[in-house]
Amino acid sequence: MTTSPGPSGTKPLAALVAAVAGYALMQTLVVPALGLLGEELDASPTWTAWVLTAFLLSSAVLTPLLGRLGDQYGRRRVLRWVLVVQVVACAGAAVAGNIGELIAARAVQGAGLSVLPLAIGILREALPADRAALGTGLVSGVMGVGAGAGLVAGGLIADHTTWRALFVLGALLAAVSLLLVTAWVRDDGHPAGGRLDPAGAVLLGGGLAAALLALTEGPAWGWGSWRTVGLFALAAVLLALLAVVESGRRDALVDIREFTHRPMLVTHLAAFAFGALSYVFYVALPQFARTPHETAGYGFGATVTGAGLLMLPSALVMLPAGMSAGRFPRRAGESAPLVTGFLVCGAGALLLAVAHGAAWQHLVFYTLVGVGSGLVMAALPQRISALTPPSRTGTANGLNNIARTVGGAVGSQVTALFLTPGAAGGPVGDSAYGGLFLVATGIGLAGAVIAPLAIGARRDTGEPTATAPLPERA
Incomplete structure (x- = not known):
């Protein structure tokens, strides 16, 4: 792809940031409004939960496929179609007349997760080499910021307007992103082509x-x-x-060698671990904050919006942290951003395990987790780019995002096991949260231990290198 106007590719970067931010916001915007959706659409909690489940499942199914289509037929072209689908799906959700229609619209919205691997693939070719890592860190950080902002914005919008406004906002964001991508991101110069699988x-x-x-x-x-x-x-x-x-297969959607090549396999395992760690906090922290202290002996009795505000600073620091991942000194080693990110996440989790009874502790310690998360989110696509040829960047990043999604599902279920009341009912004890944060600490340490194994090695010398990608298929 040739670069867009401007020596640094600023306009394409801005367009891609807007596209990723719009998706990230919609990823969590609906979470605070789930109870309201059930009430207004006369749906049981089981059916209401499918508003999230359908989104998760379709994201897992569609992301690697759309990433591969982008590699084969042009990432800009596929990205534009994904944004068109997002506009239509969000508009459909806004006018949904029952829970079934809303679930169907959310399933279609799941295609939006592919904007991240598509954007990273575009940046790899659209930006000068010395700015590619910075751009990747920026869009990865925006993913975290948008998700955190969605938790707060969703509560505010649902509290003061209507849940339908959530999806109107999503449609507007996708439409603006579509216009920016059309105007500022140029066509891929040499898409890989090939057959569908x-x-x-x-x-x-x-x-x-x-x-x-x-x-x-x-x-x-x-x-x-x-x-x-x-x-x-x-x-x-x-x-x-x-x-x-x-x-x-020559044009395989999934290159099996990526799972027998140790650095790539470890990179996917690191994404899985990060997803699990992240969802421990996504589920546990709001539940702790909303628990009334007078009935449970812990908690802050916060509103949905208040619980989201406690998590917002963590989301905001992900952006500068992610951008700094490409600036680690070379002497620190290629694994330094990933190792440091997991260690910082683990440190924040450990501090929360030791002390989590005050709101300021959640605010400060989870912000530390946000710093580590920003580093990990930026380092993972950098590892993918170092280990894959340009023709598979979108596909490989899509699979890495799916590893993170599956990890998130595991993390959320582990958290649910800890926080499910016993036979007597009522809130769980405070020790359950301490145990959960220790689990997150262990995940962070495990991620730091395996991260150095994600560095490629020349088969002839065994020296670490970022320029020894998996070979193209013959």
């Missing part, structure tokens, strides 16, 4: 959907129920078939 798409999508559905519904169905066990078994069978089918 429908068999790979069906097997990957089916396997991920079965696994995520089992993780999401396991607590309600029972982890030993035939439905849960059956879905996990189905996921295992479909993903095993995927490995067999893809190993013999």
